[in-house]
Amino acid sequence: MIKVLFFAKLSEQLGVRELQVDAENAEDTKQLFAYLLNHKAEWAPILTSQPCLKAVNQAMVVNDVALKDGDEVAYFPPVTGG
Amino acid sequence: MISVQELDFNQQVEYDRLKSTTKIGAIVTFTGLVRDINEGQQVSDLTLEHYPGMTEKCLQDIVEQAQQRWNIIDFSVIHRVGQLAISDQIVFVGIASQHRGDAFAACEFIMDFLKKQAPFWKKETMANGETKWVDAREHDQHALNKWQS
Numbered sequence: 140m141i142k143v144l145f146f147a148k149l150s151e152q153l154g155v156r157e158l159q160v161d162a163e164n165a166e167d168t169k170q171l172f173a174y175l176l177n178h179k180a181e182w183a184p185i186l187t188s189q190p191c192l193k194a195v196n197q198a199m200v201v202n203d204v205a206l207k208d209g210d211e212v213a214y215f216p217p218v219t220g221g
Numbered sequence: 222m223i224s225v226q227e228l229d230f231n232q233q234v235e236y237d238r239l240k241s242t243t244k245i246g247a248i249v250t251f252t253g254l255v256r257d258i259n260e261g262q263q264v265s266d267l268t269l270e271h272y273p274g275m276t277e278k279c280l281q282d283i284v285e286q287a288q289q290r291w292n293i294i295d296f297s298v299i300h301r302v303g304q305l306a307i308s309d310q311i312v313f314v315g316i317a318s319q320h321r322g323d324a325f326a327a328c329e330f331i332m333d334f335l336k337k338q339a340p341f342w343k344k345e346t347m348a349n350g351e352t353k354w355v356d357a358r359e360h361d362q363h364a365l366n367k368w369q370s
Contacts, residue, residue: 144272146270146272146340146342147342147344147354148342148354190357194272194340197274197275198275198278199279199338213272213275213340215272215340215342216342216357217356218336218337218338218339218340218341219341219342219343219354219355219357220269220271220300220311220312220335220336220339220340220342220343221253221300221311221312221332221335221336221339221341
């Protein structure tokens, strides 16, 4: 399984903080994102209408990367700490 | 030391810890506070969310980058999470170095990268009770660009 996390505004809008996705549906982050767009009807407009950053195993990634069983992928808005 | 915590911090305690060796000739500290007005709107309080695990790794990585560029004898990076009120302390960066140039630069570098990369998110509650996630600022990217050279 791939552990998918959402944070801040994104998790509020999607109504979920954590999701387990079968690794077969997530060979890479591109496939995982496509899976999430179809997960619920209302998810696609939420995920595509705003800047959405991603981290794989707690490190920010820009391009799509391969995933394996047990990986953790997080999606979140641009950060606003400090 | 890196710490992500709900509790407030005491600047004197951090300062005294940073000046613990005789090699230190300069200490620069920065403190970020909760402002009462953001983008023209009156703010009544603030909630800070973060990504436990990644936050600490990210801050560690930023400090290591600073250590490669400047002489840093000791450091303290503290970021609070949870519910904060107006004028509360949010973030502290303290750098102890042999000379002030390194301490000033490292402190600013760490704050610039923290603001742009560390996974924290602010949610403001306005005076009228409405809540609003704070939007990222273009200015923070510009602050980062100056370190690329």
